[in-house]
Every structure is written in structure tokens, then in C-alpha cells.
Amino acid sequence: MTSLPQPAMGKKLGLVIDLDICVGCHACAVNCKEWNTGGHAAPLTDRDPYGSDPAGVWFNRIHSFEAGDGAAGRTVHFPKSCLHCEQPACVEVCPTGASYKRSEDGIVLVNEDLCIGCKLCSWACPYGAREYDWDQGVMKKCTLCIDRIYNERLEVEERVPACVSTCPASARHFGDLGDPDSKVSAIVRERGGYDLLPELGYKPVNKYLPPRSPRTAVGSTGAAASLAPVVKAEPGGFLHWIDRILSR
């Protein structure tokens, strides 16, 4: 057992992911990989990269699925990475103290020097967010770009996780979810942001914004069901416009 920081800190850095505008383009996943393969937890090893079964370490993966049948259903693109839970099972099961939650900001990290690669944490994580680097023999995971967000060598606006910085649709937001006045907390309130599997009690910090409802019903834009015809349905109906006075 690895203990969680006491007392619980107020700052909860995390991501807010907007499922209403995520198009599943994988930009966040690849930019994450690119940053992190040379970053704090480098490398994000790729096995058999040019062979029959390439498989690498990714801190962020996109899952696409359909909900509902036929045309009434919808396609959902669901990016998933570590949720930096307030009660992270992955930390509590760690036998060496390698997995830990930072008291300063709540980020869950792995101290590779202490990791023995036992994978208990990946068994414990109900979200499948941990990534074992079999080559290095250690567990790796989203660091929330710990080497970017405080990096004084970067310009202030660049001090966000790579996935947030690169997302073309602006479907990803980063901030302090422990601060009710933060921009991310406000978005979560306005849009009904929700936790993944809240019933498990791990209290994920990352939030998801639900897709907005489809707008296929009559009146959804203020328009009527159809236009009222005014031009006669007969040959020569176009003479409707014969008296129109126009200027150029």
C-alpha cells in the first residue's frame, strides 16, 4: 500500500474533454506521444514498429464507438488518459511507493526508480489508463505533461499539456478543477461535465462534457417544418416575380 497525500490538497489539476466536438482525429494522442517520448517518462517505446504487430506505449488513446441503433444513434469519439483520481486505486495498491499522487497539484505519477513493473496498478485502475513499458520494465502513464505545465523555459501560453495545446477543435481544456472559480470548473458546471464510473468511488479529476442532443426536430433552429409555397405550381409559375423591382 502506498499512502495518499495527507491532508487532501486543494489543487486538482486535470483535463476537461468535450465529447460534443471531439472528431476523433488522434491529434492529441500523437502529439502526446511525440512530446512524452522525449519527455519526463521517455521513451514511449514502440515494439515491432515496422512489423506485423506494432504496439507502443501511448498515454492517451482514442476509442470510437457507436451508441444507439441506426440513424438515430451516434458515433462517439472518446479520448482516454489517466484521470488523476482523487482516490487513485493505482497508488494505493503500489507495493513500492513508485506510484504516487503529488500533494502540490494532485497529479498521479510513477517514480520509475522505484517501479518494479509488477503491474498491480494497471490491474487496479478501472479505466485502463496505465501503460506498461515492457522494454524498460516499468509502468508509465500520463504525467499531465509535468515537464510542460510549470516549464519556465516555455512561453506562458505553452504551459499546458501537449494534448490541450494541439487539439484542433479545442475539445480539451486544462486547469484546476479544485478551484470552483477556474475556467474549467465553470465549463463543467455549464455543460454538465461528468465523472467516468463515479460509482467506483475513485473520484476522477478529469471530466467529460457530454455530446449535445441532436437537432433534427422541427423547430430546433426556430424554423417551421416546411416553407409555405407562394409560387404557383404550374407552367409559367415563375411569373410570380414579374413585378419585382430590383436595382443593381
Added chain:
Amino acid sequence: MPIQDMFRTVKEEIDLSPTVSDEVKFTTCYMCACRCGIKVHLKDGTVRYIEGNKNHPVNRGVLCAKGSAGIMTQYAPARLTQPMLRVGERGRGEFKAISWDEAMAIAEGWLGNIRRTDPRKLAFFTGRDQSQALTGWWASQFGTPNYAAHGGFCSVNMAAAGLYTIGGSFWEFGEPDWHHTRYFLMFGVAEDHDSNPIKIGLGHIKGRGAKFVSVNPVRTGYSAIADEWVGIRPGTDGLFVLALIHELLRADKVDLEYLARYTNAHWLVIQAPGTAGDGLFARDSEGRPLCWDRNREGPGDAMAADASPAMVGNYKLADGRDAVPAFQLLAQRYLDDAYAPDAVAERTGVPADTIRRIAAELAHAAFAEEVVIEQPWTDWAGRRHERMVGRPVAMLAMRGISAHSNGFHTCRAIHLLQMLLGSIDTPGGFRYKPPFPRPCPPPIKPAGKPGTIEPGKPMAGPPLGFVTGPEDLLVEADGTPGRIDKAYSWEAPVAAHGMMHMVITNAWKGDPYPIDTLFMFMANMSWNSAMNVPGTIAMLTDKDEATGEYKIPHIIYSDAFASEMVAYADLILPDTTYLERHDCISLLDRPICDADGAADAIRQPIVEPDRDVRPFQDVLIELGARLGLPGLVHPDGRPRYPGLYRDYIANHERAPGIGMLAGWRGENGETEGRGAPNPKQVEAYIANECFWRHKFEPEERYYKHANKAYLEKAARFGFIGAAQPIILQLYSEVLQRFRLAAEGHGTVQPPERHRERVRKHFDPLPIWYAPFEHAAVDPAEFPLHAVTQRPAAMYHSWGSMNAWLRQIHGRNRLHMNRVTAEGLGIADDDWVTVTSHHGQITVQAKLMEGVEPGTVWTWNAIGKRSGTWNLAEDAGESRKGFLLNHVISELLPPEGDGLRYANADPVTGQAAWYDLRVRVEKAAVPLAATEPAFAPIPDPPGMTAPPAISRFGELFRRRRAGR
């Protein structure tokens, strides 16, 4: 140590501010055609990180999956390493390494011989080439008309329909007004187009609560986040759009004021059936088009600012002929019940109520939610307007429209809908990106008429341009095509991008004539860029029985990677990666402008090549100088651009003061748009993050086709010849001229064989007809449509060798509607045969909900040929991946007399690869790999062995820790 201490968190020392890089360079991405600005971080001479440039007009800091994977393209083992000459039979992949001196001498020998004898025997075709301002010019200097890039199988329907109708087009020549639109209607846009700007824009409009409707048979990517998905049947979008037009006309929800000011709706069309003037515009003695001016109750100058034009009515011209305004012809046609929602619902698969509701929503957004920007502006006639008023309905269309044989007219129908709503270049609508709008069409004619090609001489103009009548066609007196691809012939008169997809077939047949050398750049024409792959391979390797020579005697190919095409070439000129060279994203080619500014860009070398490779553009310039092409040598024969492409970019002038780049012109970089060459221009670009952008003044930003300030600036910058208003061509007189020729008028007429085809398809108003393959095959035998979609994380075959992207798309399946598949007894991962009139493939199926029931689809270009791209022979891409290309024919089924037309749009020659019809059946037995299987191709010499494990980035960490 007490045991409990072992369980306490040990404080980890973390470097929160590590050095990211020791050098940062800006350049332009080339992982797809989007051309985003990128900021490349280098550490110890290696690319550490690539991110979007936040100042760049295209991507404003963001970067997609492909762009972010650039590192893995830069270091891919698939990179070619040296020039090569084929030693075995074509297709076997047997090469020997040669020096660049030898390679250049061989190329010079082949091409020099052609140029001295018959320049047409060089067919020079480039793929997704971003240097067409150079390559097209080079072909012209060489003297061959046989040049084009990939537009013929990409989007020429879109480009031509736009340029002939509104003087701009979707994607590169225009964009939705993301900031003001209330209603966004998107047709057939695959997820890679236009990668970052669309994603940025969709984020904006959804955040603002505007409605986004996606019309697409498949609900993936962009369609997945649409407020409404309209799962239309492929090839029927034109009917859907014309039904919307029917509804709007019936309800008088059309903007006649807009039409009168900016289009030719009021121009009088001569009604004299059977005569040479029928359907042409009535003109005065000076050639000015006439309208019926109500101020004078008689014909008057249609362009006069003070005219009060009639939009309907039958009028007598001074010469006694009858004439009616173009709008009347339009209204008459689309008010007909043939276009009523109920009449098209079944065919399109879109319920009539949905069509009626969308028409009502379009009208509501356009007329009840008009956008007003409090910005005065002055129109072409000098009249000041206090504000800019817009109809906030925006549209965008792409390959789902263009890759059908009815795509030209369908795209014109979409533009017609935009015009009727008054939304072209008004706030909230479609906006032009400079250098567009240009006159419809731009005043550039294709050069290369038979009889004008002379040995040793350049052509008089560019190989590609815009015909405005039969007399501009490149045909012999008997109608025989002048170009090897038959572009600008009666088979494809408006083939503005050429017809690359027909080159190999025609060259193999020697129809209309044999060629000597096929010279290609980054075009994977033996694989994913070819329709009928097995047939194409056979043609590339076929020999003349009499001589033992290949039917296509020489093939020169330039590519950076070991693509499928390499094995089918004789001479390989290995190119660099995009991070190793100079490039130029020119206003003379496909610009990177946005509606609020003109822009162009360069690439600069970020890293030195570690192989014996050269930038293709450098090679082309050197080759041109060796051949003595006039534009590339001084009169005394010395090379004009000894500094190669970088030198050319800065110093070449296309017209006085106009060059490849518009920024920092003038001897000291003091002017923009027009100005003397600046020898330090490339340096100026590098100092400005590799791009130039001229921001338009607020008064110049809308109504560009009629905005005095904008038009004057456009003329000053050389975008247009003169500051004249650009009239939108709701009615196309150009098309009518071809129709009249088909009806027996004029000196240049189609051969009998093509007459009816031309007459039918050159309708001056948009028409809908069933795509050719749909009409030609038995719907009972081939009941399903089959289309290819493009994923957001893979651009054609460009990510095949990329270790990260192939983990996202490493194989593909045939996606089928669940209900349809279950009806055929097909379950997930079952092996199925897909049969067309042309061929058969066996692949694995994947069931889904979000696809129109009559359509199957797959991701494009994921399938690879075993052994290529330096991937393992049993890579998923070849074992489980596949191409639909194998079952698409480049030719339509034979006509009654045996003639086979290209599988293409009859107006533009656009390859109609979305017309495919198939039958899908459960395979008798499961297979281990997709079929057809092609023999593996061995690696070319000099390739790097791919690693079993990639630990890219490990060194950065180790060095960081060591410091």
C-alpha cells in the same frame, strides 16, 4: 528500516523546467495537403518535437495527428537512400545503386532525345505535388502539353465547377465564415480535408450554437459531431440540393437583390432553337450582355449600375429574336415537380420531410437571422454601403461530391443554392480566399494545341488552363485528343487539372499516340493512386512483342520513400523529406490564404539529409538547365539558377514583378504582392517564421467579387488583371457553347461518336443524372455502393511508413450497415467477397450503425503491397489491409460499339471512383490474408534495416539526466 517506511511515498525529484530543445526552427508541414505552420524543436541535431505555429494563418498553433507524427516520417526506415537504376525486369524491384551524376546523365539523355524529336513523348505527371507553380512551368518550358498533377482524380469537379461558376471554390479557394454562420451544410467531406481549419471551425460554430448538418453516407469524424447527420445515398447529392432549390423557389425564399447585383441571373438568354445563337447571352454591338431594364422598358447594359433588371418575362430583342432572363430558365426548371422533395426522397434516401425541413431551416437562417457587420464599404460602382449584411448559411463540399461522374453539375448545384440564398462572400456565408475570386473562369487557356508543339521549343503557355469554348480544345481537326490523357478533348473538355488517372492506360495503348518517357513525382501510380491496380501493373510491365521493349519505354520516378511505384520505374531519383528542403507554397499554385488575408509560405531545411538524396525541385531545375530549357539558362547556356530551387523561389519572375512569393518583394524587400525580385527574400521569410501574410482592411473583407477596395488591391497584387467586378455565373454560357457545337454549330464540333454525350452533359444550368457506373450495371447484380473515406490520422499512403500512424490505421475492414450485413448473414470480422463489374477482392467486414444501408466503405490507402515501404512482408497493411482500387475500373463498361470512356465525369474528366457498385457475399471459407495477394517486392538497395524496438526519445532523457 521499519517496514512501514517502505510503503510511504518517496519524494521524486522532478525537473519541472527541462530544456526542450537547443534550437527551434519554423517551417511548413507536409504530412498532408493542409500546409500548416510548424515549429520544430531540435535537440542534439535530432528532431525532438514538432508543434503548430500559433502565429500561422492556417493552423493557429494547433497540429493534427499526422503533423505531430512528422518525426517518425523523418526517421522512417522506408526512406530511399540513393539514386538507382533498374537491372531486373520491371516490377521485380531489382536495382543497382548509381551516382547522381549517372542518374542525371541518364535522365538528360532520355529527355534530351525526346525534346529534340517530339516533346509530346514526355509525359510528366506529379502527385500531391505542392510545387506545381514550378512543375507546370517546367513542362511548358520543355514543350510538352502532357503535364498534370493529381487534381484529375482528386477534386477537379470541385475546382472547375467553382471556378466556372463563382470564380472561387471550396477548400483552397474559399472557406465558410466560421465566425458568423448560423447554419453550416457540409457535403461529402472526408476527415482529412481540410484538416486543421475545419476542426478549428467546427469547434467555433458548435460553441456558438450554429447548426451543423453533415450530408454524408458515413457517420464518422466530422459527421459524428454534426447536429444532424443526413445519410444520403452516394451520387445523389445533386438531387437533394435541387430539391432544396425547388422548395426555396416555391416559397420565394431567394435573394433576388443579390442575384441582380452579383450574378448573371438577369442577363437575357437568346431563345432561338436550332440556331447558333440559341442559349447564348444577348449582347449589344460592343459585346456587352443585355438585360431587360425596367427603367427604359427595353434592353440595356446588364452591367449598368443604374439598371433595374427584370428577372422573368419574355422579351423581344432589337433583331427580333426572343430572349428571357437566365433566372426564368432556372425557375422554370427547378419549380418542376420532378425536383419536389417527394420526387427525390426515394432515390436520395433522404425523407421528403427532412428535405422540406432543411429547406425551411436554410431560409430561416438566411432571411430571419441575417448578420449585420457595422462596417461601411464601397462597391465596384463606387457606391458606399453603410454596413455589411450577410445571409449566414455556409457550405462546404469535397470528394463525396467531386469523385462522382455527376460531380461537376452537383457542385454547380451547390453553388447555385448558395447564390440563390445570397450567401457567397457575405457575412456568415462562403468566403473567398485570395487570390480568388477571379473571373469565371480565370483567363488562362491551356497551351499545346496539335500543330503548335515544336521540337526544341517551349510551349506558348501553361499546359493547364480554362477553356471557354470548343475552339480552345486541344484536339486535332478530326477531334482526336492532343494530350496523352485526353484532357481538353471531347471526352473531357473542361479537364482543368488534367487526367492523370488515364495516362498509363493511354500510354500503354498508344492512344492517341505512344510516348517515350513517363516522368512522375510522388505519385503512387502502381498502387493506391491507380484505379484498376492489377491492370495498371500489367500495363506498366507489358512489352511490345515485336521489339521486346516495354510499351511505356522509360519510367523515371522521384519519391522520398520505398513506395509501391518504385519497383515499376527504371530510374529512381530519391527525394528528401519535407524537413530537409526548400519549398514554396506559392500564390501561383495552391495558396494558404484565408478570407481575411493573403498568405504564402516556404519550407526551409531543418535537418541535413543523412542519405544521398536531393530535393526533387533542385533536380528538376538542374535537369532543365542541362536540357537548355529557355527559362532555366542564360542566353549563353549558363544555368540561370545556380542556387537551384532556393534561388528560383527568390529570383524567378513569372510576369514582371510577380514571382513565386509575394512577401518582401523589391530589391530590399520593401514591397508586397508585386515588385522586383529580392535576393534576400528567403531569408526574410525565415525571419518571419517562414510565412508572409497581408491582412485585409475591414472594408475589404466581404463582397470581394464586387468590393472596390478589395478589387483594386487584388489588381495591384496581380491576383486579377483589372479591378472589375466578378460576375457569378448562375447560367453558364461556356457550357452552352459546347452544347451548341454538339448540336451542329460552329467550326469545331465533336465527332459524331461523342455528339450526344456532349449535348446532354453541357447543360448551362445544373442537372442531375445517375452516375455512369450506377446506370451501366445491373442494380440487382451489384446492389451496393462502395466508397472510400479518408481518416483524420493518415493522408493517403503518406503515413504508411510512420511507426506511430500505422499503430492507429495498420489495417482496414469493409464497413457495412449492420442491418444490411445481417440480412446477408455477415457478422463482424467475417471474410467477405466484394465483387464489382471489374473484379473481386476478399476482405474482412466490420458492422456499424452509422452508414447508409445501401453503402459499404473502407479507409483509403491503408492496404499496402507486401514488401514495400520497408515494412515486414507480413505487415497488417498487406495481410489484412486492402484497396477498393482493385475493383474500380479506369474505364466504363463498353458502349454498344465497343468504345470505352474513361470512368470519369464527362465535363471535367474527374475520376469517378466513388461511382463504384458492388455485391458483397460471405466468403466460402475464412482466409488468412486479403485477396488478391500480390507477390512481395524486395527492398531496394541501401535501405536501413527497421529496428525491432523503437526507443525514440531515450537519448534526450539520458542526455538531460547526464547534464
